Amino acid sequence: MLRGRPQSVRLQAQRQQQRLLWGRASDLMSWMGFGGSSPSNDQPSTVQRVETAPLPPSAAATEAEAAGAFSRKASKRVLRPQPPEDATFPVPEDAVGTSKRRAAGNALAAFSRHVKRASTSAQLLSAWQIASQCQPFLMDRKDNSSLRLATTNDYSGDRLRLLQMAPAAVFAQLATGISSASMFVGASVAASATELEPSPEPVLDVVVVNEAVIVANLVLAFHNLGNHDQAVAFFEAYDRDRSTWLQEQQLRDAAASSVVPSSSVDGLEDGSEPTGTLKAIERITLLPRSVYATYLRSLARTKQTKKLLRVFEDDERQLERLCSTVPNVHLVLHACLDEKDGALAGRAIDAIVQYSPAAVVPLACYELAIRANLRARQRGERELQTALRLARLLHKDGGYVLKPHLWSALIKVSLNMGRADCALEVFKSYPHHRILEYQTQFRHALRAACHLKESDTALAMMRFCWAGHQEEYLGNKTLFGERHEYEEATFVNRDVNMESLASDAEMLRNDTTLLMLKQDAETELLNMMLWELLKHRHPAPALKQVLDLMNDTRSKGGAVVLRLAVTALLEHDVKQMKLTPRKAVENSLKFWDDHSFVLRAQGFLVHLLLAECMARQWDDECELLVDYMLELGVIHVPIHSVVKLMGTNELRGRFAANARISEKLLTKLPHEARRKLREVFYERYLMSCLRLEQFEKVREQYARLNLEQRYPHNEVLRTILRDAASQ
Structure with a gap:
């Protein structure tokens, strides 16, 4: 059965405006009929043959460099189709057999392979130069690595191998009613050997290819060659014109709906939804998702x-x-x-x-x-x-699970933005994210909370971290279940398989080591928190909460931290509570008696309080501290602090106080503690007796304490003894 000859359709391919700033306005004016399109460049002959044979390495490199250095204005002109004024494009055939459809697919696949296998950017640009003329072209039979425009002799034979690129906007108009958005099979009229003798006979079928397909292949090929600038340029040049086509179609639809409102069939009357024509153009001209992804990768590379x-x-x-x-x-x-x-x-x-x-x-x-x-x-x-x-x-x-640095960053940002509730929420998630309590980022999170003026957030974090010592969490079985799971997961040294342990003794040593590690981590964290709260001058109640927890966990305080804590609490009692010096000292002694596990030794507490009392010239309170120390039976006596106190009393003429303190020490101190008394102590003691005119007592104590043999070279003691003997 013979099929009627499909008639070729001649479409005026409008020259696409390529200026980014004025492109859309110029296209709009041309569409409305206020300006004509500029004449195209010299039309290539239908017998023109352009070879794309591989270039020598040096020439190929030079060609690639030249291709990559084109100007912006030239790129807009070169990277778009350049159809002649009288370009004709075949219309789709009514019915295409399976064999012809397969042959058309093979022809397009051959072109795609040619683009994919190109080794230089110059070969790709040469292929685009041929295809962009919108004239039939084909793969050269003699050299499959080259493309050329079709000649009159090519319009014969049974093999379907002619290709012709149609601009995407033109292809969308031609492909109305067909399902394929990439190509269709049509027939074209071949030019004769001379321009004066047109050929009346129809030619073999031509595979009309959507411009979007060719641009997609070129973008992928340029990206694979590493020429990302060219890939970006091709994509953007096409996408810029596509936006113009869609806007023009929207204007046409809007004009049509305003003239005949009731004839709106494809879309809504108010124009809020795109019409069927606009949807078709948008679908046909849309580049594949892989091409968009390649464009994004090229942008990232550049x-x-x-x-x-x-x-x-x-x-x-x-x-x-x-x-x-x-x-x-x-x-x-x-x-x-x-x-x-x-x-x-x-x-x-x-x-x-x-x-x-x-x-x-x-x-x-x-x-x-x-x-x-x-x-x-x-x-x-x-x-x-x-x-x-x-x-x-x-x-x-x-x-x-969140990594520790991100977990800590979320807390810090929340605190900096004044969202302490968000910071607390993130902090309480550390068991789920397996954040170890002795990690640096965990310490940073607690330190950031301590930097706030308000101490509620830091204390809430502390209470959650040590939930086992807080009454508010004692009834929360879910929390303790999660905490147990957290401990089992974070202490990686614990071997769950008991059979792998050599003996019960080894298991005991393992558990003891883990317990010591955990206790050391707790002590370090609590000391850090107390230090930060003291450094940022948080109120005494907040300090006492940390000290309460340190006492419950039996965490020893550091020397510097304890010094600052003793001073801060004593200052609070005097200035905030308005207590007398004696009451303040007694209150401090009672508080630290209740928190004895925090102290490393009671003598250190006496040493700290003596220093504060001497600085404030609380003489009676100094003697009170000495009495407290002697009544308590402190083993490690702060002799240096006592001697310093006696020196201060001597400078202020309080010799009677020195005599009393010395006699108490000599009477109540154990033998081991008395042996630690140094010659400076005896100098202060005998000098006080001498100034009190207790000459006989000086001689008796010098002899009873055997100072002659203990300190035979001490001239101060000998001088005091001579002065007492001369009286």
């Missing part, structure tokens, strides 16, 4: 992260289309981190979770999104809440 993010800002639908695969999301998140765009990072994670529920989002993607929100240029409440939501999503949906 460090154009701002332009990469602008793809999603201009069209929100691209998030659904591109962020449905993990590599694309990872690429977008890296750009968000570089540009500090936290909002887009959060939407990218939401997009892949929503549109690709089966995708396994790696931990790195969550971390990049959280970091992008924490480092956002205009970080506010929205970015903080997005980061917290992503952290919860990371653990609940992804099954991951």
Whole structure:
């Protein structure tokens, strides 16, 4: 059965305006009929043959460098189709057999392989130069690595191998009513050997290829060759014209609906929805998702992260289309981190979770999104809440745990933004994220909370960390179950398989070592917290809560921390509570008696209080401390502090007080403690007796204490003895 000859359709291919600033306005004026298109360049002859044979290495390199250095204005002109004024494009055939359809696919596949196997950018540009003329072309039979324009002799034979590129907008008009958006089979009229003798006979079928297919192949090929600038240029040149086509179609639809409102069949009357024609053009001219992904990768390689993010800002639908695969999301998140765009990072994670529920989002993607929100240029409440939501999503949906530095960063940012409740929420998640209590980041989080003016947050963190010593958590079985699981998971040295242990003694040593490690970590953390609270002048009630916990856990305080704590509490009793000096000292002694596990020795407490009393010239309270020390039976007597006190009394003429203190020490101290008394003590004691004119007592004590033999070379003691004997 013979089929009627399909008639060729001649379409005036409008010259696409390539200026970014004036392109859309110029196209609009041309469409409205106020300006004609400029004449094209010299039309290539139909018998022209352009070889794309491989170039020598040196020539290929020079050609590639020259191709990569084209100017912006030239690139806009070269990277777009250049059809002649009288270009004709075949219309689709009514019915195409299976064999012809297969042959058309093979012809297009051969072209795609040619582009894919190109070894230089010059070969790709040469192929584009031929295809962009919108004339029939084919692969050379003699040299399959080259393309050439079709001649009259090529319009014969049974093999379907002629290709012709149609601009995407023209292809959308021609392909109305067919399902394929990439190509169709049509027939064209061959030019005769001379231009004066047109050929009346029809020619063999031609495979009309959508420009979007060829541009997609070129973008992928340029990217694979590492010529990312060319890949970006081709994509943007096409995408710029595509936006113009869509806007022109919208204007046509709007004009048609305003003239005949009731004839709106494809879309809504108010123009709120795109018409069927616009949808068809949008579908046919849309580049594949893989090409968009390649474009994004080329932008990332050329460090154009701002332009990469602008793809999603201009069209929100691209998030659904591109962020449905993990590599694309990872690429977008890296750009968000570089540009500090936290909002887009959060939407990218939401997009892949929503549109690709089966995708396994790696931990790195969550971390990049959280970091992008924490480092956002205009970080506010929205970015903080997005980061917290992503952290919860990371653990609940992804099954991951936060790394210590991100966990600590969330707490610090929350505290800096005045959201102590958010910081506390993140802190309480440390058992779930297996954050070890002796890690540096854990210490940093507690230290950041102690830097606040209010101590409630730091104390709440402390109470949660040591929940076993707090009444508010004693009835929470869920918490203690989670805490037990946390301890089993974090103490990796614990061997769950008891059979692997050599003996019960080894198991006992293992448990003892773990217990010592935990106790040392607790002591270090509590001392750090007490130090930070003291350094930032937190009130005494907050200090006492930390000291209460230190006493419950039997954590010893450091020397410097205890010195500051004793001073701060004594200062609070005197200035805030308005207590008398004696009452303040007695109150301090009672408090530290109740917290004896914090002290390393009672003598150290007496030493600290003596220093404070001497600095404040509380003479009676100094003697009170000496009496307290003697009554308590302190083993490690702060002799140096007592001698310093006696020296201060001597300078102030309080010789009677020195005599009393000395006699108490000599009478009540144990023998071992008396042996630690040094010659300076005896000098102060005998000098006080001499100034009190107790000459006989001086001689008696000198002889009874055997000072002559103990200190035979002490001239001070000998002088005191001579002065007493001369009286």
